[in-house]
Amino acid sequence: MTSVLVVDDSQFMRTVIGNVVADHGYRVMSASDGQEAIEMVHDHDPDVVTMDVEMPGMDGIEAVSRIMASKPTPILMLSAHTETGAEATLDALARGAVDFLPKPGGEVTRDLKSLGDRIVEKIDAVAGADLASITPATPATKATAGTPTAASAGAENDDSRSASSAGDRPAPEPDRAFVEHPTIVIGASTGGPKILEGVLRALPVTLDPKVLVVQHMPASFTNRLAARLDTLLPFSVTEASDGQRVGDGDVVVAKGDFHLEVASNVAGNLRVRLTEREREHGVRPAIDVTMRTAADVVSDPLVGVALTGMGKDGAAGIEAIKRAGGATIAQDEASSPVFGIPQQAIATGCVDRVCAADDVPGAICDAFAQEAPTHG
Known part of the structure; x- marks a missing residue:
């Protein structure tokens, strides 16, 4: 018992x-x-x-x-x-x-x-939950814009490592060239905040992505999550607002109790909207909503990422991104505190890469390498 x-x-x-x-x-x-x-x-x-x-x-x-x-x-x-x-x-x-x-x-x-x-x-x-995949976070301060992160310069000490890192992470080439105006949609639930922090902290500043984060959380928590990430990342992090413009280097966290939709993509900038439409999979915000609308609207290079969590939210979104020509990534079972969301995404047959949490940033960078095809 x-x-x-x-x-x-x-x-x-x-x-x-x-x-x-x-x-x-x-x-x-x-x-x-x-x-x-x-x-x-x-x-x-x-x-x-x-x-x-x-x-x-x-x-x-x-x-x-x-x-x-x-x-x-x-x-x-x-x-x-x-x-x-x-x-x-x-x-x-x-x-x-x-x-x-x-x-x-x-x-x-x-x-x-x-x-x-x-x-x-x-x-x-x-x-x-697999507790081995959740190591205690180390104290960190907001990186200075243009300062290499753990993924671009290597982890010099514990303070420079991501919260999810359990060891050294290979450093991408410092002179690697990326496509213009990349967009990342990341979905997570149970066990997500620490894994999410680790992934975002390890993205190189030179990638300069637009990032839409859907973490299952109530409204009173998502603004604090955004504020916390803003102190840790070299990117600008905010909780999403209706009609908000999202440019390169911006990270937007879906607001609790609202779906986050991508409304337009013009000249490398996104416009997002918040809706109170019916919950999907019993949740709002739903990963599927953000991924589907991104697949429909984003004309720049696009990557969808399914991280740890219970349930199947995100599977249909991953399918939509793959159908639209975007790249798709799922966290593997060994590094997922709860494998439900990644497992369901993988089961669609639409995931390009399955990798440990520590390797997700590198997989994102690979998808956005300059030779990567343009989405759409």
């Missing part, structure tokens, strides 16, 4: 979460703070930990760091729908937590079935 350690300083929340998890057949334990959680992990070896962020004494972020350093265990963060909660959750993900779920508020008892379904879905995904 799968065992779950529920960590929360609120007895009410421990009881509510514990009950809904137990009702789905899991064995439940509980802890009231970070220190007790560490002791419980070492003494009882739970299969999954659900971890509150804000607790007196040792908080959830510090507890995640210590657990992942001493006894790596799949951790699902439960976070408040606030800017502070979102920032703390991203810190926890950087330290080794696999995924997160917005913490239910005071009216949680009104919809226990929905809460239970969401928590159990996340627990199932987290329980099967």
Whole structure:
């Protein structure tokens, strides 16, 4: 029987979460703070930990760091729908937590079935995560424009490596020439933020791409993800806005609870729009929406990338990009915390390259090498 350690300083929340998890057949334990959680992990070896962020004494972020350093265990963060909660959750993900779920508020008892379904879905995904593929991120600062990244100059020390790097990454030729106005569409879900950060940090500045990122996250989290990436990358990173112009060197993160569509591609610039159309695969933003519209509209060189996550969102998008003449890449199973999204994309038969997370930046560069054919 799968065992779950529920960590929360609120007895009410421990009881509510514990009950809904137990009702789905899991064995439940509980802890009231970070220190007790560490002791419980070492003494009882739970299969999954659900971890509150804000607790007196040792908080959830510090507890995640210590657990992942001493006894790596799949951790699902439960976070408040606030800017502070979102920032703390991203810190926890950087330290080794696999995924997160917005913490239910005071009216949680009104919809226990929905809460239970969401928590159990996340627990199932987290329980099967490959922790070896998620190494703790190292501190980093925003690169200066024009400064070589790990992919273009080699990783000199741990601070220059991507969050997902587990070793040395081959450095592309420093004088390599790329096509003009390349566009990359990247889709990810569970385990995605750290892998995504690693991929983007390893892209050479000289590539100068337009990047559309679809990471499954609620609206209160995507702006913090964009702000965080903006401090780490030599590119300009923003959360998408309706009608936004996206030029070379711009990275746009799809806004939570909105689909991100590519509306036009003129003179090397994209125009994007946000819509509240029906969810696809139960999610909004959906990777498929952004990839399909990019395949329809982008006339410049185009690459679609399917990264870690559960579900099949992105498979149809990868098919669309391939049909339109773009290049397609999927993360391999060994480096994917959760292999669902890449696996479904690969199953379409439309993926050009399957590679480890560390090799995705190189595969992108290969697709955009000057000799690469023009999309469309």
